[in-house]
Amino acid sequence: MRVFVTGASGWIASAVVPELLTAGHQVLGLARSDAAAAKVAALGADVQHGDLNDLEGLRAAAAASDGVVHLGYNHDFSQMSAAADTDRSVIDAFGEVLAGSDRPLLIASGVLGLANGRTATEDDRPDAAAHPRVANAAATLALADRGVRSIVVRFAPTVHGExxxxxxxxxxxxxxxxxxxxxxxxxxxxxxAVHRLDAGSLVAGAIDRASAGTILHATAEExxxxxxxxxxxxxxxxxxxxxxxxxxxxxxxxxxxxxxxxxxPTTSEKTRRLLDWHPTxxxxxxxxxxxxxxxxx
Structure with a gap:
């Protein structure tokens, strides 16, 4: 499988790329700078120069790939609204290209705020109006009705490591x-919490095993x-x-x-069973x- 990865030089995606390569996939990684491109190439992936605002370039890369892992995001908290809008535009662009193909589209979301007074599970579906990123996750899941193998990975707030x-x-x-x-x-x-290398193995496993409309939790510690x-x-x-x-x-x-x-508190019990995921x-x-x-x- 040829997998297009956005944010390929980033904290989580740079752990995902080696896992995908080890699993036998080819990887095309998006890089917005020469430094990022060098890092992506060093990981063993092919490089596509560009950024999340280049929707035509993103569409072309998705069209030429067998699946997309979308982990690129602007985490500047002073620009949250603009970042979420950009993210939605990217998701919509990928959805247009992948519709009717049963190819995977995996995006990142988070587990904070899923449940009050109890342990959150993969079955929780927060109101899309709660936050733009929640709405973006819901839009991704809805792509399952359009023939996209849509997957949402909710990451722990702490993805740690050196x-x-x-x-x-x-x-x-x-x-x-x-x-x-x-x-x-x-x-x-x-x-x-989850270690970034365990998060990387989860995402790679999800591309191979998760079905359309799946929510996964990248939480090694509840x-x-x-x-x-x-x-x-x-x-x-x-x-x-x-x-x-x-x-x-x-x-x-x-x-x-x-x-x-x-x-x-957030469980990943269903995720572990589905992917046979064992954080180490x-x-x-x-x-x-x-x-x-x-x-x-």
Whole structure:
């Protein structure tokens, strides 16, 4: 199978590409810069130069491929609305090309906010009006009715590993700046987590095994208590650890405060059964204790 991958040089996709190649697929990776192109080529993939705004180029690449893994996204939180609009345009473009072909289209979504007061599952279908990315996921799933093998992978908020620049890196940076590693309230609320290499193997397996309209959860750990995360950050940075009241979360953490304070247990039981997926890499706490977050990026 020839698979077109957007965001191919990115944090998750750069773990997906080797998995696809190992499985015997050919990979065409989208790269928007010379540096990204060099990274994609080093992974062993062919390179298509361009970006997510080049819809004609994306359509042509999808038309020449047997499937699409769409992981490219602008994660600048100051441009969330524009990023979601671009993402929807890309999904619609891929849907037009793949309609009636039963070729796979896999996109990324997230698990935060799926359920309140209980463990979220792959069966949860949040209201599309809740967030533009939720609406984009729903639009992708609806492509199953048009003959597209549509797949949505909901990733844990923490996709960790050496070189991670996401939420956990932000929390470590805040702790370094404030001189204390904090958690909110009693710290019993949990974050799901997955190692990027386990996430990569899940996506590659989904391209081969998942049927149209499938939702998968890339969560190796159902939920890591935020207090344990804060304690591990404290150990890695040799900083004290303390609780802060919920009404001070934004003041201490900034915009990430309510996210870190959220309680989001999420199971991946159905995903594991469907794909025979067995995460084997480090847990989040093991990566924190390994020192991957102890120095500034």
């Amino acid at each position: 070189g991670d620049y996401g939420f956990t890196r932000m929390l470590a940076g805040i702790a370094r700046e404030k001189g204390v590693s904090a958690y909110v309230g009693d710290g019993a609320n949990v974050w799901p 939920g890591v208590p935020s207090r344990e995360i804060a304690e591990a950050i404290g150990r890695s940075l040799d900083l004290p650890v303390k609780s802060i009241p919920a009404d001070q979360a934004v003041g201490h953490f900034g915009w990430i405060g309510p996210i870190f304070a959220a309680d989001s 890499h480090n847990t989040l706490i093991e990566d924190l204790d390994a020192g991957y977050y102890s120095s500034p990026r």
